Amino acid sequence: xxxxxxxxxxxxxxxxxxxxxxxxxxxxxxxxxxxxxxxxxxxxxxxxxxxxxxxxxxxxxxxxxxxxxxxxxxxxxxxxxxxxxxxxxxxxxxxxxxxxxxxxxxxxxxx
Amino acid sequence: xxxxxxxxxxxxxxxxxxxxxxxxxxxxxxxxxxxxxxxxxxxxxxxxxxxxxxxxxxxxxxxxxxxxxxxxxxxxxxxxxxxxxxxxxxxxxxxxxxxxxxxxxxxxxxxxxxx
Numbered sequence: 001x002x003x004x005x006x007x008x009x010x011x012x013x014x015x016x017x018x019x020x021x022x023x024x025x026x027x028x029x030x031x032x033x034x035x036x037x038x039x040x041x042x043x044x045x046x047x048x049x050x051x052x053x054x055x056x057x058x059x060x061x062x063x064x065x066x067x068x069x070x071x072x073x074x075x076x077x078x079x080x081x082x083x084x085x086x087x088x089x090x091x092x093x094x095x096x097x098x099x100x101x102x103x104x105x106x107x108x109x110x111x
Numbered sequence: 112x113x114x115x116x117x118x119x120x121x122x123x124x125x126x127x128x129x130x131x132x133x134x135x136x137x138x139x140x141x142x143x144x145x146x147x148x149x150x151x152x153x154x155x156x157x158x159x160x161x162x163x164x165x166x167x168x169x170x171x172x173x174x175x176x177x178x179x180x181x182x183x184x185x186x187x188x189x190x191x192x193x194x195x196x197x198x199x200x201x202x203x204x205x206x207x208x209x210x211x212x213x214x215x216x217x218x219x220x221x222x223x224x225x226x
Contacts, residue, residue, distance in 0.1 A: 035217070040120075041149075041202050042219035086154070099145075099215070101154040 002027045002089045006102035013109050019074040021105045023087035024067075032070045033088040033099060034061050043086075046072070077109045114138050115207050117218030125226055126197060132190045132221045134205035140185035141207035145215060146178075149202040158203075161188045195225045 003026040013019055023032070034046040047054050047061040049070070054061050058077075063070040074081055084106050088099040114137040122130050134144055142163050147155040159180050161167040167180035177199075179191040188207075192199055202222050206215035 033214075040219065041204065041222065043204065043206075043217035045214065045217065048214055088155075098157060098160070099155075101156075103154045 002029065002091060002100040004087060004089050004100050004102040006085075006087055006105050008105060009103065010106045011108070013077050013107070015078055015109055015111050017077050017109075019077050019081075019107065019109075021072045021085050021087075021107070023070045023072070023102055025070075025089040025100075026068065027089075027091075028065075028068075029089045029091060031090040032061075032063050033090060034070075034072050035086040035088060037084040037086060037104065039083070046085075048090075074107075079109045079111050082108050113216040115141075115205065115216045115218040117205055117221055119221060120219060121222045121224075123224045123226065124195065127194055128225075130192045130195055130223060132192075132203055132205075132223075134188045134190070134207065134218050136186045136207040136216070139207075139209055139216075141188075142185065142210055143208045144182055144188040145206045145208075146180060146188075146190050147204045147206070149204065149220075155204065158190075192223065195223070197225045199223065200225045 005024050007022045031048050031050045033048050036044045049063050058075045060073040084104040086104045087102045116135045118133045144161045146158045149155045158173045159167045159169045161180050161182040163182045169175045182188040204220040206217045208215045
């Protein structure tokens with residue numbers, strides 16, 4: 001079973017700062033997901049990547065398959081970015097894609 | 112596209128009550144739906160994988176007689192918590208995928224509180 005670790009657990013930043021959240025996993029995967037969970041609980045899928053780098057607006061996700069490590073970066077952070085960010089390792093070796101979730105990073109961006 | 116609706120968003124009920132939670136894919140057909148549980152300050156834990164027209168596959172430690180899952184159509188899966196007790200209080204969230212090998216889309220979750 002995959003072990004997924006995220007750091008930091010909590011992160012407080014000032015508006016405009018560049019933010020990095022890290023994720024490492026123990027076993028080879030087919031894809032790595034970054035999710036955003038809002039205070040009400042709803043989850044939005046931000047990225048799914050299996051190699052290299054993806055960018056969407058102010059969000060950038062990178063993955064290093066050899067090092068089993070992924071990072072989520074937020075440029076020019078804003079208070080509305082405050083949420084829990086979760087990485088999830090996907091294993092599709094079975095009959096269905098299953099996700100193993102990290103414990104999440106609580107991000108608070110102060111105005 | 113790819114909207115998943117979960118209902119209700121919040122339930123408060125007495126111990127011993129059975130509670131049904133619905134998960135609907137609004138604009139796509141989902142052959143596979145997943146049910147997760149999240150306790151406060153903890154990560155999501157997969158409870159079961161539901162495939163349309165067949166029995167759900169439960170994760171180890173999840174009681175199938177306690178958490179009944181029905182995936183009767185390509186747009187609807189239901190989770191029924193039978194004879195709920197306070198320890199069942201949690202945040203339940205579903206996700207849906209068009210096919211087994213395609214990305215999951217998440218619902219907004221149901222916060223269940225058993226008194």
